[in-house]
Amino acid sequence: MIEILSSAALATVQDLGRTGSLRWGVGTSGAMDNLALAAGNLLLGNALGAAAVEVPVFPFKVRFGEDCAFALTGADCAARLDDQPLLPWWVHQARAGQVLTLGLPQGGAQRGSRAMLCVAGGIDVPEVLGSRSTQLRGAFGGHEGRALQRGDVLRAAGAATACRTGFGLVPPALALPLARDGVAAVRVLPAAEYMAFEPASRDAFWSGEWKITPQSDRYGYRLEGEPLRPIAPMELRSHGIVPGVIQVPHSGQPIIQMRDAQPSGGYPKLGTVIEADMWRLGQAPIGSRMRFIETTWDEALAALDEVRAWLDKVARMVALHRGAPRV
Amino acid sequence: MSPQASRTEPSISLLGTTALLFEAPGDMDLPSQQRIWALAHEADSWPEVREAVPGMNNLMLTFTRAPRHLDALCERLCDAWRAATAVPREGRVVELPVVYGGEGGPHMADVVAHTGLSIEAIVELHSAPLYPVYALGSHPGYCYLGGMDPRIATPRRKVPVLSIPGGAVSIGGAQTGVSASAGPSGWNTIGSTSMVFFDPAQDPPAMLQPGDMIRFRVEGIVR
Numbered sequence: 001m002i003e004i005l006s007s008a009a010l011a012t013v014q015d016l017g018r019t020g021s022l023r024w025g026v027g028t029s030g031a032m033d034n035l036a037l038a039a040g041n042l043l044l045g046n047a048l049g050a051a052a053v054e055v056p057v058f059p060f061k062v063r064f065g066e067d068c069a070f071a072l073t074g075a076d077c078a079a080r081l082d083d084q085p086l087l088p089w090w091v092h093q094a095r096a097g098q099v100l101t102l103g104l105p106q107g108g109a110q111r112g113s114r115a116m117l118c119v120a121g122g123i124d125v126p127e128v129l130g131s132r133s134t135q136l137r138g139a140f141g142g143h144e145g146r147a148l149q150r151g152d153v154l155r156a157a158g159a160a161t162a163c164r165t166g167f168g169l170v171p172p173a174l175a176l177p178l179a180r181d182g183v184a185a186v187r188v189l190p191a192a193e194y195m196a197f198e199p200a201s202r203d204a205f206w207s208g209e210w211k212i213t214p215q216s217d218r219y220g221y222r223l224e225g226e227p228l229r230p231i232a233p234m235e236l237r238s239h240g241i242v243p244g245v246i247q248v249p250h251s252g253q254p255i256i257q258m259r260d261a262q263p264s265g266g267y268p269k270l271g272t273v274i275e276a277d278m279w280r281l282g283q284a285p286i287g288s289r290m291r292f293i294e295t296t297w298d299e300a301l302a303a304l305d306e307v308r309a310w311l312d313k314v315a316r317m318v319a320l321h322r323g324a325p326r327v
Numbered sequence: 328m329s330p331q332a333s334r335t336e337p338s339i340s341l342l343g344t345t346a347l348l349f350e351a352p353g354d355m356d357l358p359s360q361q362r363i364w365a366l367a368h369e370a371d372s373w374p375e376v377r378e379a380v381p382g383m384n385n386l387m388l389t390f391t392r393a394p395r396h397l398d399a400l401c402e403r404l405c406d407a408w409r410a411a412t413a414v415p416r417e418g419r420v421v422e423l424p425v426v427y428g429g430e431g432g433p434h435m436a437d438v439v440a441h442t443g444l445s446i447e448a449i450v451e452l453h454s455a456p457l458y459p460v461y462a463l464g465s466h467p468g469y470c471y472l473g474g475m476d477p478r479i480a481t482p483r484r485k486v487p488v489l490s491i492p493g494g495a496v497s498i499g500g501a502q503t504g505v506s507a508s509a510g511p512s513g514w515n516t517i518g519s520t521s522m523v524f525f526d527p528a529q530d531p532p533a534m535l536q537p538g539d540m541i542r543f544r545v546e547g548i549v550r
Contacts, residue, residue, distance in 0.1 A: 022380045022389065024525070024533040025463040025507070128527050137510045138467035140527040192340035192348060196330070215489075219511060235482055235500035237331060237355055238464060238471050240380040240387025242345040249513060250485040264382055264464030264471075266483060266499060267513065272343030275393075300344045301393055 001065030001159075002119065004152040005099065010056050012218075013123050013142035013154070014259075016049035018131030022240065022263045029133035029141065030259050032056075032114055032218060032282030035172050035307065036074035040118030042314050043071040043091045044163060045322060050122025051132035053148065055115045056218075060102040062117070064094040068156050069120040069163035073171070075112030075283060077102040090168030105285070110173065112283035121158020136218070136260055167321040169314055172279065176310060180291045183209055184284060186277040187295040187303060191245065191269035193234060201228040201252075205270060209289045210254070216286055218260040223290075227252030230268055238266045244273035244281075256281065276303035331355075331384065337408055339401050344393040349404055350385040355501070357473055359384050360461045361413035364537055369407050375400060381462040381537060383471055383502065416538025420457065423505065423520045423541060425496050427453075429549025431519030434484070438498060438515050441481045446550060449517065452476040453496075453503065454543045460535050468507035468525025468533045472541060475503045487513035494519045496543065505541075518543075 004011070016037065017030025031037040031054055041050045053062075058077060069091060072079050076088040080101045086092055094100065105111040125132050125143055134142025143152060178185050194202065210223040228248050241247075245257045247267035256273060257265070258281070273281060274295060284290055295303070331338070334352040341347055349366070351359050363386050367379040370386070375394045380387040394400050427450045428435045438449055458472035465471075480501040488511065491497070495506040499514035506512065507524035520543070524534050535541070 019389070020378055021532070022378050022387075023463060024467060024531065025465055025469045026467045026532075129532065135467065135527075137508055138525060138527065139508070140467075189341050189343050191342065192338070192350070193330075233482075234330065235480075237350075237383035237385060238462075238499075238502060239348055239350070239382035239385045240342070240346065240389075240464065242342050242387075242389065244343045244345065249483070249487060255487075262465045262510075263380070264387075264462075266502075269342075272341065272345075275344050297341070297344070297397060301395065304344060304393060 002068070002154045002156060003063045003065060004148050004150055005061035005063055006059060007150040009147055011060060011148045012054050012134040013051050013125055013132060014054045014134060015051040015132045017259065018129055018133050018135065018141065021129045025263060026129060026135065026138060027261055027263045028243065028259060029131070029135050031116065032259055033074050033116065033279045035279035036116040037118065038311055039089070039169065039172070039314050040071040040073035040116050041122070042311065042318050043169065044069060044118055044120050045318070046118065046120070046122050046158070050118070051125060052116050052118040052123060053154070055102055055117060056113060058102055058104050061099060063099045064096060066096045066159050068094050068159040069165050070094060071118040072115060073118065074114050074116040075105040076107055077104065077115045078106050079103070087168055089171045091165040093165040111285060112173065113285040114282060119156035120161060120163045121156055124155040124157040164322045169317060172310060173283070176306065178277070178280065180293055183289055183291045184280065185291040185293050186273045186280050187300065188246065188271040188273055188292045189295055189297065189300055190271045193230070193268035194270055196230050196234060196268065197270060198229045198231055204228065206292055206294055209291055211289050212284055212286050214286050218258055220258050220261055221256040221281065223254045223256065228254060228270065234268045236266045236268060238264050241265045241269070242272070244275065244278055246270050246272065274300040274303055276300065276307045337405060339404065342387065346387050346389040348385060348387050349408070355384045355473070357459055358413040360473060361415060362408070362411040364416070365411040365414060366408055369411065370404065382464060383461055418460065418536065418539035420540045420542060421535065422544050423522055424546035425454070425518045425520045425543045426547040426549060427518035427545065432517040432549070434515035435517045438479060438481045438517055442479055444479065446548060449479050450545055450548055452479050453517065454545050458503070458541045460537050460539045460541065462537055463533055466506070466508055466510055470504060470535050470541065472503055475501060477501055481515050483513040484515060487511050491516050492519070494521050496520055
């Protein structure tokens with residue numbers, strides 16, 4: 001049993017997302033940093049998509065009610081188990097009664113913004129429509145269809161099983177860095193209405209820096225920069241969209257759809273952040289600046305391959321550790 | 328006006344590496360939507376397609392895994408569109424009582440300002456048709472409806488509203504709909520109703536399907 005001790009809002013149970021229910025209007029949800037979730041699960045020997053707790057607001061505290069192996073990935077939050085400092089991106093063993101505290105994200109401008117608390121076997125909540133992710137808008141999935149609150153008790157499906165601990169990995173922010181002119185960047189494929197924007201606006205989109213405003217959350221990141229102007233006003237027919245789509249409402253300030261985004265929309269789309277870079281956005285702090293890099297279909301597929309290759313490498317490294325004789 | 332209305336050929340565009348969007352040409356209408364339903368049914372069986380999701384005279388295909396070669400998929404999609412026929416669906420008719428204006432319709436004034444019509448005229452035009460459900464989207468159980476009178480079309484809001492309540496009846500561009508739960512929206516809310524549209528424990532989880540019909544009954548008008 002894992003008891004939530006802090007009232008820190010907005011922590012949710014997430015897995016890799018709910019695919020296949022878009023036709024009912026159900027968005028995917030899922031971890032904002034899907035790479036941190038997958039890597040944390042690999043470290044524990046879990047299924048890649050086992051559910052974990054995504055923590056966006058700090059400090060965050062839980063008490064382990066029983067012995068339980070866990071991995072901390074995502075933002076480095078100067079975590080402590082009771083008084084003992086913990087390494088990030090590492091597998092640890094908690095004993096019954098110990099308290100885990102996640103502090104503020106470390107690392108200055110390079111800091112992340114969301115920590116993933118992965119536990120042995122994954123967080124044991126019921127699967128709803130094929131996923132354990134919290135559907136906040138629909139109020140189902142995750143833990144009772146809502147963000148976690150003080151006093152909530154979660155169960156780790158594999159708490160009782162022995163798990164090799166005491167090893168970790170180099171985080172993807174270091175292994176797969178991406179920046180343009182010293183500013184964190186993500187790659188974008190142009191979307192249907194790209195050419196319907198003024199040439200100067202298209203240039204400004206690629207060359208400008210974009211600030212992630214405080215009105216940014218799991219639904220979407222509202223950006224601030226030079227306003228983007230369409231050549232003529234557009235009223236589109238509602239259509240399916242996915243996380244990563246960059247919509248430009250009439251205000252001209254773009255909004256990137258994130259994991260809790262609606263599965264459909266009608267604002268003009270300038271482009272889509274490629275799936276391979278969504279984890280970078282998931283870690284981008286509010287108030288930070290970012291840039292967009294234009295990419296092609298082939299480059300975007302190569303980027304996906306690169307992410308898969310990194311996960312494969314993690315899996316091989318974990319297999320070595322887990323297979324090594326105990327000393 | 329939608330860029331699709333002036334086109335004679337469908338258009339296909341990318342939604343990153345996750346999905347693509349197929350948009351039918353011509354004016355938005357029910358026969359075209361019936362072809363979209365047929366196309367969705369067909370594409371749902373293709374191995375590279377995770378889900379075929381109808382929109383308003385368009386179709387999103389999400390990928391099981393991003394295909395190496397897009398051209399083949401696009402060609403197959405266009406062929407299937409040409410072969411798709413408009414098959415009417417015999418749906419249910421659901422009546423929803425609506426209170427127009429007042430607290431439950433905070434953007435009625437914007438629709439009045441944009442259309443130049445009185446509240447009474449807007450309510451009459453909005454409650455007259457039998458609206459076919461074209462597609463579900465936006466949030467769990469939400470229905471996109473066809474057949475709104477173009478005289479009450481009102482552009483989406485300059486900045487989306489952070490939260491509108493469940494049961495909000497709203498207009499976005501040439502479309503209308505009812506929100507199934509509270510959440511952000513860029514549409515103009517003109518009234519409110521109460522109805523449970525979604526239950527994840529049911530199969531299917533959504534109460535209404537494409538092809539069902541909604542009628543808005545005027546329960547009251549608050550000026």
